[in-house]
Amino acid sequence: MKLLFNYLIFPGFLFSACIGLIAGWIDRKVTARIQWRVGPPWYQNFIDIVKLLGKETIVPEGAKLTFLISPYLGLLSLILVTTILGKSVILPLESFMGDLIVVLYLLVIPAIAIIVGAASSRNPLASIGASREMKLVLGYELPFILSVVAIILKSKGAIEIGQILNHQINFGSNLFSWSGALAFIVAIFCMQAKLGFVPFDMPEAEQEIMAGVLIEYSGLPLAIFKLTKAVLLYTMPLFLIILFLGKDLSPLFIVLKYILLLVIIILIKNTNPRLRIDQALRFFWGPMTFLAGAAVILAGLGY
Amino acid sequence: MNLKLKALTKSIWVFHAACSPCNNCDIEVLDVLTPRHDVERFGIALVGSIRHADVLLVTGVPNYKTKERLKRIYNQAPQPCLVVAVGNCACGRIMFKDSYNSPCAVDEVVPVSAYIPGCPPKPEAIIAGVVKLIKKLRGQK
Numbered sequence: 001m002k003l004l005f006n007y008l009i010f011p012g013f014l015f016s017a018c019i020g021l022i023a024g025w026i027d028r029k030v031t032a033r034i035q036w037r038v039g040p041p042w043y044q045n046f047i048d049i050v051k052l053l054g055k056e057t058i059v060p061e062g063a064k065l066t067f068l069i070s071p072y073l074g075l076l077s078l079i080l081v082t083t084i085l086g087k088s089v090i091l092p093l094e095s096f097m098g099d100l101i102v103v104l105y106l107l108v109i110p111a112i113a114i115i116v117g118a119a120s121s122r123n124p125l126a127s128i129g130a131s132r133e134m135k136l137v138l139g140y141e142l143p144f145i146l147s148v149v150a151i152i153l154k155s156k157g158a159i160e161i162g163q164i165l166n167h168q169i170n171f172g173s174n175l176f177s178w179s180g181a182l183a184f185i186v187a188i189f190c191m192q193a194k195l196g197f198v199p200f201d202m203p204e205a206e207q208e209i210m211a212g213v214l215i216e217y218s219g220l221p222l223a224i225f226k227l228t229k230a231v232l233l234y235t236m237p238l239f240l241i242i243l244f245l246g247k248d249l250s251p252l253f254i255v256l257k258y259i260l261l262l263v264i265i266i267l268i269k270n271t272n273p274r275l276r277i278d279q280a281l282r283f284f285w286g287p288m289t290f291l292a293g294a295a296v297i298l299a300g301l302g303y
Numbered sequence: 304m305n306l307k308l309k310a311l312t313k314s315i316w317v318f319h320a321a322c323s324p325c326n327n328c329d330i331e332v333l334d335v336l337t338p339r340h341d342v343e344r345f346g347i348a349l350v351g352s353i354r355h356a357d358v359l360l361v362t363g364v365p366n367y368k369t370k371e372r373l374k375r376i377y378n379q380a381p382q383p384c385l386v387v388a389v390g391n392c393a394c395g396r397i398m399f400k401d402s403y404n405s406p407c408a409v410d411e412v413v414p415v416s417a418y419i420p421g422c423p424p425k426p427e428a429i430i431a432g433v434v435k436l437i438k439k440l441r442g443q444k
Contacts, residue, residue, distance in 0.1 A: 032343060044314065050310040051314045054307035055381045207351075216352075
């Protein structure tokens with residue numbers, strides 16, 4: 001019963017979806033203000049979701065069962081991540097062995113769900129989007145995991161989120177060391193790519209391949225994909241806060257750190273053009289992997 | 304008024320179908336999204352796929368090729384989907400009425416819910432048309 005409550009309501013689905021949708025509104029509003037527009041009201045993203053629930057769901061001819069299953073798969077696994085992260089922020093001592101690795105695995109599943117859904121929708125533009133998403137996942141996973149490895153080395157080989165938090169409470173945040181700062185820069189760019197924001201939004205580039213991976217989705221499945229994006233906008237900054245800024249986790253400081261990360265995301269989004277997929281791959285496998293490798297070596301040497 | 308209808312009127316996603324227009328109406332439609340008339344504050348957004356759209360916005364006179372495409376696009380849209388005809392051409396194909404390559408008007412191909420006349424209509428006129436469409440949806444006069 002308590003587990004179900006945790007999964008569905010407090011650190012899980014309802015809470016994270018509300019925070020994520022409001023964060024999505026902040027993103028839209030700041031973007032509008034930067035472009036000297038007024039921007040939508042604060043409940044706009046909630047209304048979008050409600051409206052999509054009331055629309056007809058169209059399944060394209062010849063689409064497989066995975067077309068309808070994959071959105072749920074992505075959302076369910078992502079909510080599991082938010083529940084694990086939220087629980088370990090509230091009670092750091094109750095986390096289980098190896099939950100960091102579970103979180104890393106589960107964070108890939110939304111991207112895989114998008115690839116599977118787009119590939120089963122039998123649309124040429126969707127398959128272009130799916131192939132781009134696949135290359136992007138291959139690109140950012142390597143530096144992201146390397147930067148997490150740097151943090152694991154800094155915390156004396158702990159693969160529990162609770163122990164990483166404890167280490168930071170005792171010895172200061174991971175960000176304020178050479179290896180932590182390098183890994184943080186890498187993780188910021190990987191977060192941007194995971195969220196699918198500019199400059200890494202080629203899977204759903206609206207101007208060239210018309211919403212790409214989501215092109216055939218309508219109604220309920222589209223609403224679930226939008227919710228997945230919103231929950232991801234809450235989960236990824238929280239994950240980075242836990243890994244890099246875990247010194248003081250009282251509610252006020254968590255909110256301040258979350259807003260700081262959100263500002264960084266929005267600034268990167270609004271000051272960059274979209275990259276081509278080969279440029280993104282070169283960026284992630286070149287400089288980013290180099291930086292993350294340097295972070296791992298520095299963390300191994302104890303800096 | 305039920306929740307579904309209220310949500311629909313507060314968040315209208317528009318798919319722009321250009322049926323061989325002269326591009327003046329297209330430019331005015333884009334003007335509506337610019338800082339001066341920013342319609343995102345009412346939740347109106349331009350989307351790239353007809354599957355996401357609530358409103359199919361048509362400009363221009365359909366010719367023999369775009370007629371078929373327009374019909375197909377309308378059939379691909381998820382219901383409820385409304386059609387708005389922007390510009391004199393889409394409303395009544397004025398001077399192209401007797402043209403050899405103009406088989407029919409927009410409202411003979413798909414059911415049109417709102418007509419916005421003008422050559423091209425001003426952005427204010429387009430916003431007024433959208434307000435009329437929303438009032439029609441809510442059942443007001």
